Amino acid sequence: MRLPHVQEWLAENPVDVLCLQETKLVDEKFPALALQELGYHVWYTGQKTYNGVALLSRLEGVDPVYDLPGVDAAQKRFLAVTINGVRVVNVYIPNGSSVGSDKYDYKLQWLEALQEFLADELTRHDKLALLGDYNIAPDDRDVHDPAAWADGVLVSEPERAAFGKLQQLGLSDAFRVGNDEAGWFSWWDYRQGAFRRNMGLRIDHILVTDALRGALQNCHIDKTPRAWERPSDHAPVIAEFSL
DNA sequence: ATGGTCGTAACACGA
Numbered sequence: 001m002r003l004p005h006v007q008e009w010l011a012e013n014p015v016d017v018l019c020l021q022e023t024k025l026v027d028e029k030f031p032a033l034a035l036q037e038l039g040y041h042v043w044y045t046g047q048k049t050y051n052g053v054a055l056l057s058r059l060e061g062v063d064p065v066y067d068l069p070g071v072d073a074a075q076k077r078f079l080a081v082t083i084n085g086v087r088v089v090n091v092y093i094p095n096g097s098s099v100g101s102d103k104y105d106y107k108l109q110w111l112e113a114l115q116e117f118l119a120d121e122l123t124r125h126d127k128l129a130l131l132g133d134y135n136i137a138p139d140d141r142d143v144h145d146p147a148a149w150a151d152g153v154l155v156s157e158p159e160r161a162a163f164g165k166l167q168q169l170g171l172s173d174a175f176r177v178g179n180d181e182a183g184w185f186s187w188w189d190y191r192q193g194a195f196r197r198n199m200g201l202r203i204d205h206i207l208v209t210d211a212l213r214g215a216l217q218n219c220h221i222d223k224t225p226r227a228w229e230r231p232s233d234h235a236p237v238i239a240e241f242s243l
Numbered sequence: 244a245t246g247g248t249c250g251t252a253a254c255a256c257g258a
Binding site for chain 2: 022024049050095103189230
């Protein structure tokens with residue numbers, strides 16, 4: 001976790017809720033105090049070197065869940081907390097490595113388990129947001145070079161179908177509520193000067209129920225921290241609601 | 244050209 005970057009970003013963007021993925025820290029090493037000092041309640045579940053998710057909130061939260069039922073609990077990729085009546089579900093969906101690999105099969109299984117979890121949660125929560133690193137570019141507008149990426153991991157039809165099933169549960173892609181343009185990305189490879197050349201993918205998303213969609217004021221991607229020194233390869237997605 | 248970068252960790256691996 002790049003704590004100085006989180007602190008610097010929050011100073012400019014004092015959001016009510018922040019979801020982090022790939023913290024890559026065991027819980028004993030999570031910088032809870034530094035974030036509490038900024039006025040946040042924190043929840044986190046992590047492991048050494050890989051995965052790890054965290055959730056920050058200015059308001060108190062209840063009913064935390066630290067594992068997605070039905071998948072390997074050793075991989076820390078899931079964290080749900082209810083804040084101000086909104087069920088916030090933070091996910092780090094598996095990357096999948098390459099189409100046809102064991103990791104790809106695991107990704108599709110994980111997405112199936114996520115759909116089942118959400119179908120149940122949605123019976124109890126009118127206002128729900130599913131957000132994080134999905135490792136899926138929903139359609140070709142979300143890919144800098146669709147021909148080069150065709151059928152590869154992050155864009156393959158089964159992955160996009162799984163994303164579609166999440167939408168069919170009644171969830172809307174907040175970014176697409178107000179923007180149908182191609183060429184807006186949230187992740188750029190470290191190689192080949194990909195960020196400078198805007199060779200990216202939009203794989204980080206905020207999906208919301210209709211009750212939240214009605215309160216959505218705007219949704220955008222902040223490319224600023226991707227240009228910082230030693231950055232994350234992702235850029236934050238920001239959604240604003242009037243609740 | 245089946246490459247390239249990054250971080251952690253270890254001389255490889257996952258992203």
